[in-house]
Amino acid sequence: MESIQVGNFKFSLDLSKPLYEQVLQHIRQAIARGDVQLGTKLPSVRDLALQLKLNPNTVMRAYQELDRDHLIETRRGQGTFITSDYETVDQVKKALASEAVIAFVSSMEKLGINRLAAETLLKEVVWHEYCD
Amino acid sequence: MESIQVGNFKFSLDLSKPLYEQVLQHIRQAIARGDVQLGTKLPSVRDLALQLKLNPNTVMRAYQELDRDHLIETRRGQGTFITSDYETVDQVKKALASEAVIAFVSSMEKLGINRLAAETLLKEVVWHEYCD
Amino acid sequence: MESIQVGNFKFSLDLSKPLYEQVLQHIRQAIARGDVQLGTKLPSVRDLALQLKLNPNTVMRAYQELDRDHLIETRRGQGTFITSDYETVDQVKKALASEAVIAFVSSMEKLGINRLAAETLLKEVVWHEYCD
Amino acid sequence: MESIQVGNFKFSLDLSKPLYEQVLQHIRQAIARGDVQLGTKLPSVRDLALQLKLNPNTVMRAYQELDRDHLIETRRGQGTFITSDYETVDQVKKALASEAVIAFVSSMEKLGINRLAAETLLKEVVWHEYCD
DNA sequence: GTGGTCTAGACCACA
C-alpha cells in the first residue's frame, strides 16, 4: 500500500474498495478535517489521474460524487474548487461522524457486546495506538 | 427489509451487500453472540435457501466461507454443524470486535475528531437509541 | 480427531475424506503392515459401526471395497475374515507403496524441485520426526 | 486427457478431481515452479474458460481460491494478476513441498515400510521414469 | 436426505 502526496492531499490506495471511492474519501476527509482551505483549487482530473496512476474516468467519478454533495464545484474552463460554504462542510462532517458512530454501536450490538465492554475495548485500542 | 426467523437465527436481507455475505454475517453474529448452542446442526442448505427465498448456491457459499473460518463444519451426507470449539468462536468474536473498534477509531481520526468529541458523539447515539 | 481402538485396529477419523475410505484405509494398512494375522475374523459391520459411531452402510461400503480387492472375504453366516493369501496382501502393499512413491515424485516434479533438493527435504522431515 | 496450452500455462484436465481445483493447481504449480513471471496478467476468466471449454464460474472459483492465498490479486475492472511478492510464492511453494513430503513419509509409515526400503522404492521409480 | 460440482445465462459494478 503505497502512499502518494498530491498537493495538500495524501492518497493511499489498495484493492479492498473501489478506487473512485477511495479517492473520494481521501478528498472528503481532507476537507472535513480542515487540511485544505475552503475555496481552493483541486488538481485537474487528468493531473490527479496521472499522479495516482489511475484512469481519468476513475478520478472523474470521484469528483462527480463530491460535486453532488456540493463539497466541490466545477467551474467551466477554470477547474474544480473546494466549496467555500463552511455550512456544507460541517454538515458532511457531522453526517460522516454520525455514520461511523452508528456503525460502531451497531457492530457491538450485533456481537452482543454491552456498552461497558465496548468502552473497555475502545480504551484498549486507543492505548495501543499511543504505543505506536 | 423483511426479517425472517429460521430456527434460532434471524435474517434480514437487503440489497446493499451480497446476499451470501449477509447470510454469513447473520450466522456468524448469532454464534458470536451465543444465541445458538455450539455443536448444533444448522438448517440444511436447501432448507435455508427455501425459507430465505434464495438459491441454494447462495446459501452454500455462505456456509463454505464459515467453514473455512472453522466456525461451522460440514459432515458429509449428514449436514452442517456449528463448531464445538469455544476457542475458535471466541477468537472470531474478538477479531470482529477489534475490527469494528479499529474502524471506528480510524474514522474519527480521518475526520479529525479527537477522543473527547468522539466520546460525546458516542453518548449522544446511545441516548438517541433509548428514544427509539 | 479422536482415535478409537477396535480389536487390533486403531481408527482415527476426520472430515477431510469420505468416512468409508478412511475405514477402508485403516484396515488395509493394518493388514499390509502385518499388524493383524491373516485369516483372522474382522469385527462385524454392525459392531464396528457402533464403536466408530458410524452408519452401518458406511462400514459396509468399506468392507465391500476390501472384498473387491480380495483383502478380506465374507463368509455367509460366519462373518468377515482377513484373507489368508499372503500373495494378495503383498501385491496390495506393493501397489500402495508404488502409488505413494509416484505421487511424491510427481509432486516434486510439478513444483520444479529436482531430485537432490527433494532428497534434502526428505531428510529434514525424517530428522524432525525423530525429534518428536 | 488432452493438454491445452494457454499463455505460459499448460492445463491437462481429467475427471478425477473437481475441475476448479485442477485449474487452481496448474496455475499454482506454474507460479511455484517459476514458469511465469511475477506481476504478470493472467488470462481473463472468460478467456480461460473459453479455451479450457469450462464455465466461467468454474475458472472464477479457481481464481478466487488463489486470491485468498495471495498468489494472485484481482484488480477491479482490470483483470487478475500474479502476485509480485516473491515471499508469498516462496512460502506457498515450501508449504506444498512439505505437504508432499509429509504425505509420502506418512504413507510409508502406515504401510510399515522403513526408511531404507522407502529409499530403494524411490530409486526404482526414478529409474523407471528414465525409461519412459 | 445431505453437501459439492458444474453449466448456462442474466445482471451489476468498476476501470
Place this chain on the structure above:
DNA sequence: GTGGTCTAGACCACT
C-alpha cells in the same frame, strides 16, 4: 473490457 453475484437446474458422492 474486467471480475462479482445470483438464479435455475442438473448430476454426483456420501451417509
